[in-house]
Amino acid sequence: MTGPDLELPELTPERQDDIEAALFADIRAEVSRSTKQSQRRRRRAWGYTGAAAAVILVAGFVGPALSGTGASSSAGGSVELYDEGAGGAMAPEANGDLGGDGGGVAEENGSTAATGREVVATSSTVLEAADPASAVGEIGDRADAAGGYVESMNVSAAPPAESSGDVATSFGDGTWITVRVPADTLSDFLADLDDVGEVRSSEISREDVTAQSTDLRARISALQTSVDRLESLISDAATTEDLLTAEEALSQRQAELDSLRAQSDALADDVALSSATITVTEPGEVVAADPQGFGDGFATGWNALVATVNGIVLGLGFLLPWLVxxxxxxxxxxxxxxARRRARVRNGSPEA
Known part of the structure; x- marks a missing residue:
């Protein structure tokens, strides 16, 4: 059959419609596949952007929390702060069941001996008074009346304490007094300072020294037994050499015993008499904290921006190991x- 004799099948309108429908179906499938890939890329980009924003947001909250400072207390002890808004009650700051108010603290003071615990309490207070010298004298008189004494004091002219809002700042030099009062009256003594002036801040720290005191008593008892034995050996010494050796050992043991007894007496005195240091300042002018003018507003905004960036950087550093x-x-x-998708495609493909 030659080329001129080749006859093509007749292209009917129905056949043309089928070819056009198949062609348009292929085009639509290609467009749909391209659109799905584009949408998938956009969703992935939005997902990455949202994850980055979430990380920055979390870092902004975590950073300030990590860089914040909290009140701390001494090892083995507890700290109580004076709450001026609660009418002078002593609020526990850390460690120990100290009660929720000044009454709870007083109960602890009174129950120390009953529980067998030996606690050394110290306090630090900032007091505002119009006449600091007179206030110091009255505080000393109150300490004497409570059964204590004035340990040290300093009265000198000093600039008034600077204050911002309700917080006062005291200086190292100025008028202050340190008194020793019976431990079971410390809370009442501090509460009564409101009659002398305005208490700006007050703190009590407590340290449990029961173990230290018990150890000292045990060592004293052991050394006392050794001293008694050496004294017996001296009285029974048969030769001069034995006598000199026993006396030398007795001298060493007696010196150690006297040193331990002095430490024990000092510790017992610290337990029985609490130390209270009161710094007395004159009322100071309250410094306005609000920014004034464009310059102050710009400086405040800049400082806030720097603090926020620092917090975000700190938060990112905290989150980085988790993100990795x-x-x-x-x-x-x-x-x-x-791998699973490739395995499904491979299993579903026809064999050659």
């Missing part, structure tokens, strides 16, 4: 999913 671990887990999941 999360990225590794996500990469492993993606690899497994792709």
């Amino acid at each position: 671990v999360a990225g590794i887990v996500l990469a492993i999941v993606q690899v497994v999913r792709r």
Whole structure:
């Protein structure tokens, strides 16, 4: 059959419609596939952007929390702060069941001996008074009346304490007094300072020295037994050499015993008499804290921006190890999913 004799099948309108429908179906499938890929890329981009924004937001909250400072207390002890808004009640700051108010603290003072615990209490107070010298004298008189004494004091002219809002700042030099009062009256003594002036801040710290005191008593008892034995040996010494040796050992033991007894007596005195240091200042002018003018507003805004950036950087540093671990887990999941997808495609393809 030659070329001129070749006859093509007749192209009917129905056949043309089928070819056009198949062509347009292929075009639509290609467009749909391209659109889905574009949407998938956009969703992935939005997901990454949202994750980055979430990380920055979390870092902004975590950073200030990590850089914030809190009140701390001495090892083995507790700290109580004077709450001026609660009418002079002593609010516990850390460690120990100190009660919720000044009455709870007083109960602890009175129950120390009953529980067998030996606690050394010290306090630090800032007091505002129009006449600091007169206030110091009255505080000393109150300490004497409570059964204590004035340990040290200093009265000198000093500039008034600077204050901002309700917080006063005291200086190292100026008028202050340190008194010793019976431990069971310390809370009442501090509460009564409101009659002398305005208490700006007050803090009580307590240290449990029961173990230290018990150890000292045990060592004293052991050394006393050794001293008694050496004295017996001296009285029974048969030779001069034995006598000199026993006396030398007795001298060493007696010196150690006297030193331990002095430490024990000093510790017992600290337990029985609490130390209270009161710094007395004159009322100061309250410094306005609000920014005034464009310059102050700009400086305040700049400082806030720097603080926020520092908090975000600190938060990112905190979150970085978690993000690395999360990225590794996500990469492993993606690899497994792709491997499974390839396996399904391979199993579903026809064999050659």
